[in-house]
Amino acid sequence: AQKVTQAQTEISVVEKEDVTLDCVYETRDTTYYLFWYKQPPSGELVFLIRRNSFDEQNEISGRYSWNFQKSTSSFNFTITASQVVDSAVYFCARTSGTYKYIFGTGTRLKVLA
Amino acid sequence: DTGVSQDPRHKITKRGQNVTFRCDPISEHNRLYWYRQTLGQGPEFLTYFQNEAQLEKSRLLSDRFSAERPKGSFSTLEIQRTEQGDSAMYLCASSPSGFAYEQYFGPGTRLTVT
Numbered sequence: 481a482q483k484v485t486q487a488q489t490e491i492s493v494v495e496k497e498d499v500t501l502d503c504v505y506e507t508r509d510t511t512y513y514l515f516w517y518k519q520p521p522s523g524e525l526v527f528l529i530r531r532n533s534f535d536e537q538n539e540i541s542g543r544y545s546w547n548f549q550k551s552t553s554s555f556n557f558t559i560t561a562s563q564v565v566d567s568a569v570y571f572c573a574r575t576s577g578t579y580k581y582i583f584g585t586g587t588r589l590k591v592l593a
Numbered sequence: 594d595t596g597v598s599q600d601p602r603h604k605i606t607k608r609g610q611n612v613t614f615r616c617d618p619i620s621e622h623n624r625l626y627w628y629r630q631t632l633g634q635g636p637e638f639l640t641y642f643q644n645e646a647q648l649e650k651s652r653l654l655s656d657r658f659s660a661e662r663p664k665g666s667f668s669t670l671e672i673q674r675t676e677q678g679d680s681a682m683y684l685c686a687s688s689p690s691g692f693a694y695e696q697y698f699g700p701g702t703r704l705t706v707t
Contacts, residue, residue: 583637
């Protein structure tokens with residue numbers, strides 16, 4: 481199966497530490513998109529980023545940054561200077577075809593004060 | 594707030610009963626998706642609508658499940674003769690047409706079958 485793997489089930493860090501969430505995907509598609517979503521305790525999935533397979537430039541948005549490496553099929557997410565409000569489950573996903581998403585199993589991040 | 598809304602947020606039902614969930618997408622989005630999420634797992638695709646047409650159904654969607662999107666606006670997901678294995682969070686999402694636009698998710702309906 482062409483799956484998305486988030487090997488880290490749960491990570492705990494102390495506030496202000498940097499943390500990287502790993503995502504490795506499998507696909508036979510030549511064109512595809514990758515996504516990260518945040519699911520806070522309230523349950524609603526919040527869109528964070530979309531990246532297409534032709535754009536390997538790293539992206540930074542405030543304390544968030546993403547590292548896409550096509551050669552290793554990885555799309556890792558780093559939070560710099562973590563805060564308690566970052567505590568959530570984070571999901572990586574990729575497209576399957578033109579619209580369907582395949583999600584990973586998620587990484588639960590706990591940021592301790 | 595004009596995000597995706599779902600109703601009800603929680604539903605407890607007895608095994609064998611029928612349940613129906615509603616999703617109201619973002620108004621300008623013509624694509625609508627249903628996903629199911631069980632504890633400790635990521636969302637799994639169930640079905641997809643382009644306007645009122647249901648264009649794909651996952652094999653996860655057994656004959657007991659049916660989804661509609663009349664007039665291409667809101668959508669309903671019905672589960673007949675519920676089983677305990679149906680207990681999950683049912684998520685609805687919407688997006689504009691086009692290749693791989695980000696999907697915007699609703700808060701979900703948590704179903705518990707006793």
